[in-house]
Amino acid sequence: MTTSGIAPSAAPPVARLIEAFHRLPGIGPKGAQRLTYYLIRMPRQEAEELAQAILSVKDRITLCRTCTNIGEGGECVVCADLTRDRSRICVVEEPLDVAAIERTRAFRGSYHVLHGVISPVNGVGPEDLKVRELLERLKGDQVQEVILATNPNLEGEATGMYLQRLIAPLGIRVSRLARGLPSGSDLEYADDATLAHALEARTRLDEPRPEPGEE
Amino acid sequence: MRQRDIGEADRLLWVITPDRGIVRCTARGARKPASKLGGHIDLLRHVTLSLRSGRSLDHVSQVETISGFRELRSDLVKASVGSYVAELAERFSVEGGANPPLFRLLVSALGRLESSARPQSLARCFEMRLLSLSGFLPELEVCVECGARLAESPHVFSSERGGILCPQCRVGGGDVLVPAGAGTIKFLRFLRTADWDRVERIGVPGEDFRQAGRVLRAYLRYVLDHSIRSTAFLDEVSRRPVSKFVDQVRPG
Incomplete structure (x- = not known):
């Protein structure tokens, strides 16, 4: 979309900023205008801090050389933490998935970020993901388990099955996150696959639950 | 047939139908774990969709799975x-x-x-x-x-x-x-x-x-x-x- 198309009557610098916001994911033309006019009213110091924060992310952030997560100076926070269990690798699609799992505080292992998912209809194959880097990490005998935490949809499952097929010959245990009913949901609206998975992976209430990461 | 994440937790869907060919529509909140739509609108599922007309695209209001394959x-x-x-x-x-x-x-x-x-x-x-x-x-x-x-x-x-x-x-x-x-x-x-x-x-x-x-x-x-x-x-x-x-x- 052109600048004049979004804000035909705005001054050129304003129109340029509206267009820049509009290119961001999830921001439509109205949202882009709201953000722009909010910034115009913002004190100069705050605007400078925001601009500096954006530039600093672009200048200092790199992919972690071990897990390809977002990090600084070639290393992410998790890989820099010497107390993490390096024998377990949790494979996720995106850096945001690392943040989601970290919020649970239930996993003390390390991660590997694929930066996408195999999507045949969109022409995204394994060579477009960080699969080669994952296989490099599995050389040697340090890693005992790979936990596949791709999204529970067709493309996430296909990616998981593909990785499982690659890793199986290495003799490393491959597991994946359990599927089932989300907390706070309504059984009536659950789809057949979710309900079937929940039934298959049902748990006994008269046995103590294992701690995360226990055999 | 295809889908793309949009907004905070929505999905844009390309659906094939018997009487309207390809239909593009949005499923609001479908990426949230407790969404009533999420599990039904994955790729390669045969479903019954109820659509509500929107300004530019239709929105999924209800969905029921016929076969999840x-x-x-x-x-x-x-x-x-x-x-x-x-x-x-x-x-x-x-x-x-x-x-x-x-x-x-x-x-x-x-x-x-x-x-x-x-x-x-x-x-x-x-x-x-x-x-x-x-x-x-x-x-x-x-x-x-x-x-x-x-x-x-x-x-x-x-x-x-x-x-x-x-x-x-x-x-x-x-x-x-x-x-x-x-x-x-x-x-x-x-x-x-x-x-x-x-x-x-x-x-x-x-x-x-x-x-x-x-x-x-x-x-x-x-x-x-x-x-x-x-x-x-x-x-x-x-x-x-x-x-x-x-x-x-x-x-x-």
Whole structure:
């Protein structure tokens, strides 16, 4: 979309900023205008801090050389933490998935970020993901388990099955996150696959639950 | 058929329907774990959708699964073939263009794929039926150029001319030609009339089967004037061992 198309009557610098916001994911033309006019009213110091924060992310952030997560100076926070269990690798699609799992505080292992998912209809194959880097990490005998935490949809499952097929010959245990009913949901609206998975992976209430990461 | 994340937790969907062809619509909040829509609107699911009209796109208000094709989600080759047939069906469809036979063919193929012991055979059958349904059935009885009856010998297939060429007519012309041996032509003829059951049962020599696949794929690419994206991954998972990373997965 052109600048004049979004804000035909705005001054050129304003129109340029509206267009820049509009290119961001999830921001439509109205949202882009709201953000722009909010910034115009913002004190100069705050605007400078925001601009500096954006530039600093672009200048200092790199992919972690071990897990390809977002990090600084070639290393992410998790890989820099010497107390993490390096024998377990949790494979996720995106850096945001690392943040989601970290919020649970239930996993003390390390991660590997694929930066996408195999999507045949969109022409995204394994060579477009960080699969080669994952296989490099599995050389040697340090890693005992790979936990596949791709999204529970067709493309996430296909990616998981593909990785499982690659890793199986290495003799490393491959597991994946359990599927089932989300907390706070309504059984009536659950789809057949979710309900079937929940039934298959049902748990006994008269046995103590294992701690995360226990055999 | 396809989907894309939009907004905070919404999805934009491309849905194939019997009476409106391809429909683009949004499913609000579908990415949230407790969404009532999320589990039903994954790729390759047969569902009943209720749509509410929006300003530019329709919104999904209710959805109920008719078949989730669960077996496709636990078998890599079946998932890949499923993606391939779905992409073909989408490419032969247009927004707003009703095509109930194509929709029925797709649902029937995905259903058969679940229990199929030979997913690749099913893909060949689907390709031929789709060509037949769309009016592009290739000429396999006589030379497409001179009309001479084809002898039991190796020939070539011309996508541009839509059929087999005899040895005399293959000379000259700028067409891209794909070899088609006698066994391949016989198998292609069989596919024109075979149902899913017969395709599963028939034994075809490996090279004839692969050649038939190359003929159909070249012809489909010509008819669609577009490459078929999902073939790359389908070829990758059909290889044994998985060759792209074979150096890295060899034990020791």
